[in-house]
Amino acid sequence: IAGVAMTAKFNGAVGNYNAHLSAWPAFDWESFNRRFIESLGLTFNEYTIQIEPHDAMAELFDAIARGNTMLIDACRDIWMYISLGYFKQKLKEGEVGSSTMPHKVNPIDFENAEGNFGIANAVLRHFSEKLPISRMQRDLTDSTVLRNMGVGFGHTVLALDSCLRGLGKLEAEPARLAADLDDCWEVLAEPVQTVMRRFGIENPYEQLKAMTRGKGITRDALHDFIRTLAIPAEARDHLLAMTPASYVGKAAELARRI
Numbered sequence: 001i002a003g004v005a006m007t008a009k010f011n012g013a014v015g016n017y018n019a020h021l022s023a024w025p026a027f028d029w030e031s032f033n034r035r036f037i038e039s040l041g042l043t044f045n046e047y048t049i050q051i052e053p054h055d056a057m058a059e060l061f062d063a064i065a066r067g068n069t070m071l072i073d074a075c076r077d078i079w080m081y082i083s084l085g086y087f088k089q090k091l092k093e094g095e096v097g098s099s100t101m102p103h104k105v106n107p108i109d110f111e112n113a114e115g116n117f118g119i120a121n122a123v124l125r126h127f128s129e130k131l132p133i134s135r136m137q138r139d140l141t142d143s144t145v146l147r148n149m150g151v152g153f154g155h156t157v158l159a160l161d162s163c164l165r166g167l168g169k170l171e172a173e174p175a176r177l178a179a180d181l182d183d184c185w186e187v188l189a190e191p192v193q194t195v196m197r198r199f200g201i202e203n204p205y206e207q208l209k210a211m212t213r214g215k216g217i218t219r220d221a222l223h224d225f226i227r228t229l230a231i232p233a234e235a236r237d238h239l240l241a242m243t244p245a246s247y248v249g250k251a252a253e254l255a256r257r258i
Contacts, residue, residue: 007045009052049137062128068117075110109166116159123152181244186217
């Protein structure tokens with residue numbers, strides 16, 4: 001969003017300096033107007049029609065909508081994490097829960113955020129599709145559309161506020177996360193196959209499939225399989241020491257860079 005350069009028009013009615021040059025033919029209007037536009041922190045648009053063509057505005061609205069879409073995805077995922085018990089929400093004094101289940105703490109902030117992001121995007125996407133279009137370069141439908149900029153921006157701000165409020169209430173449930181991971185030893189099918197390929201063992205995927213198809217992968221079954229592999233003892237011990245919780249690669253390091 002910050003990378004979108006906002007452009008401005010200052011070159012006469014149809015963009016050719018007709019009136020400017022009729023009043024003062026020898027003056028360098030283009031350089032003067034460029035300096036004025038750039039002094040306002042805007043980008044001078046050299047080529048316009050009767051209006052500033054709105055391409056930059058369309059790019060801005062589309063960029064905001066893309067950001068909103070990513071946050072809709074985040075809100076939905078967090079909603080699911082709450083429902084799965086990976087997160088819990090801090091209680092707020094006086095806040096009403098479910099209409100029929102008073103014990104329940106609804107993820108209302110993320111629901112409100114998702115709804116407002118959706119309304120914002122409906123408007124912003126229309127802006128980005130409509131504004132670059134101008135019939136015969138003189139269509140004025142842009143004026144009524146642009147009066148609704150505040151609607152798109154306003155719902156985006158409301159959604160961001162709800163999202164931040166919801167994030168401030170979240171608390172992780174490490175025990176629930178650990179229990180879920182400990183029940184998913186199939187996560188380690190990837191490193192086992194990778195090590196098997198490293199040491200030239202044929203058909204690693206097919207071997208694991210034959211062992212686990214329709215049965216899933218348990219810790220004991222996976223360890224029994226690893227012990228049968230014709231690989232160096234160091235590599236075998238490394239695989240046996242892995243758990244679903246420890247198989248995170250560089251996740252922590254990458255997260256700290258953000």
